[in-house]
Amino acid sequence: MSDPLAFSYAAQPMDVTFGAGSISGLRAEVEALGLTRVIVLSTPGQAGLAGEIAAQLGPLVGAIFTKATMHVPIEIVDEAASVVAKVGADGCVAVGGGSTIGLGKALSLRHRIPTVAVPTTYAGSEMTPVWGITENGVKTTGRDRVVLPVKVIYDPELSLALPxxxxxxxxxxxxxxxxxxxxxxxxxxxxxxxxxxxxxxxxxxxxxxxxxxxxxxxxxxxxxxxxxxxxxxxxxxxxxxxxxxxxxxxxxxxxxxxxxxxxxxxxxxxxxxxxxxxxxxxxxxxxxxxxxxxxxxxxxxxxxxxxxxxxxxxxxxxxxxxxxxxxxxxxxxxxxxxxxxxxxxxxxxxxxx
Incomplete structure (x- = not known):
């Protein structure tokens, strides 16, 4: 006899910190992950916030890359990947919405380095193993647990200024x-x-x-x-x-x-x-x-x-x-x-x- 409630469910291995002011613990979280040289990612519009995050992380920052773009064009991925290789980054801190977190995922996919996500919008990309990269006008998507951020910090104070x-x-x-x-x-x-x-x-x-x-x-x-x-x-x-x-x-x-x-x-x-x-x-x-x-x-x-x-x-x-x-x-x-x-x-x- 078949069970009408039968289903399969695979929980995602997520580590989430939620709450106003939680961004203050970012450096401790990055250190706890054993990361020693990260690349901070953002869009051009959030370069100021990326700079603030980098200042908090101090010597853990190897580079700041502020060219994340919607739909994750392959040209931007290539440019960011060259920075990762140049500074020997062992992780990403992606600050922003789906464009920035998507870039972090692309770097995780290519270099097998972990991403720490700090969402400032409601896109939700930080909770999925889905990646997407656009090349020659075609957006290719896939699923790979290697791109799932290893840590997500939800601080609503960071979204107060969102239009x-x-x-x-x-x-x-x-x-x-x-x-x-x-x-x-x-x-x-x-x-x-x-x-x-x-x-x-x-x-x-x-x-x-x-x-x-x-x-x-x-x-x-x-x-x-x-x-x-x-x-x-x-x-x-x-x-x-x-x-x-x-x-x-x-x-x-x-x-x-x-x-x-x-x-x-x-x-x-x-x-x-x-x-x-x-x-x-x-x-x-x-x-x-x-x-x-x-x-x-x-x-x-x-x-x-x-x-x-x-x-x-x-x-x-x-x-x-x-x-x-x-x-x-x-x-x-x-x-x-x-x-x-x-x-x-x-x-x-x-x-x-």
Whole structure:
């Protein structure tokens, strides 16, 4: 007799410190890992914070590299890797969002050195063994536990200055991880609980930011991002992430904005084949219509609501359809070229508002 609750679950070997002011313990954490010469990574926009982190780490820093870029272009990876080799770095400290942590993962993959992640957005990449590198307009992704950060420090004080629009799209990006986990073929009861709670935390905290960037709201957003990222790290990505990787890597669209726009349309497409996911999202979002709930959550902020606003053209849509059809992947509903054309055309025009 088969067991309807049968499942497999592999816990990720993560070491997390969470709390306001926790960044003050970074040097002790790096020393405890036995690292003696690290490279501090950031985007150009967070070079100042990278400098502050490097000052705290003192003699443990071999170099500071502030050229991390969205979608992790291979040229940036090559440049950072040459710095790693030049200074003999035995680890990375990645300070920032998905772009910076993604670069740390690429260096871990290439040089087999560990990454310590200090997230300042809600992207969730720090909780997954998923890496991505873009070369010649194609974003290649993979899974390897060697890229999973060995330590994650969540300090909500570091996200207090994150602009509200970026906070909103980053939070929606995190929600997308949980939504896909709810219909993943390898989901488990534990992951489903984490996904629902992660969506609830972010959906509750985001509107609170309109009344001020308070520490409690930022803490709840980081907490939700941690849960949602953990769900992504433990399950298989489906249609939503596939499309966003194609759109981002091929057309260089902003990562979080693309997730924010595309997610309601993928949920609309998959909902008839994913009733359990829909039920969980109804509870988490507090609405009978989770697609409308996502739109409402997005409409609270001055962020793009269509792929057209990101610069994508109608001619680009067929390229995206062809790329998605050419690479099969798990999804609760059958993916057809016609179905994708309709989905992307609606996301391009912003049909849902």
């Amino acid at each position: 509200l629009g970026i906070s909103a799209t980053s939070g929606m990006n995190a929600i997308a991880h949980a939504v896909e986990a709810l219909w993943a073929p390898d989901r488990s009861p534990l992951i489903s609980l984490m996904a629902e709670e992660g969506v609830r935390a972010i959906a509750t905290a985001l509107p609170q930011l309109k009344h001020g960037a308070d520490l409690a709201g930022r803490s709840n957003l980081l907490y939700g991002a941690w849960l949602c990222g953990s769900c992504l790290g433990a399950t298989t990505m489906s249609l939503h992430h596939k499309l966003c990787h194609i759109l981002g890597g091929t057309f260089n669209l902003p990562h979080a904005d693309t997730h924010t726009i595309v997610l309601p349309y993928v949920l609309e497409y998959n909902a008839p084949a994913a009733p359990q996911a829909v039920a969980a999202l109804q509870r988490a979002l507090g609405t009978d219509d989770p697609v409308a709930g996502l739109i409402t959550l997005r409409q609270d902020w001055d962020v793009p609501s269509s792929l057209k606003q990101l610069g994508l053209t109608q001619n680009d849509l067929e390229t995206a359809v062809d790329a998605a059809i050419a690479s099969p992947y798990a999804n609760p509903r059958e993916v057809t070229a016609e179905g994708l054309r309709t989905l992307l055309a609606r996301a391009w025009s912003g049909a849902l508002g």
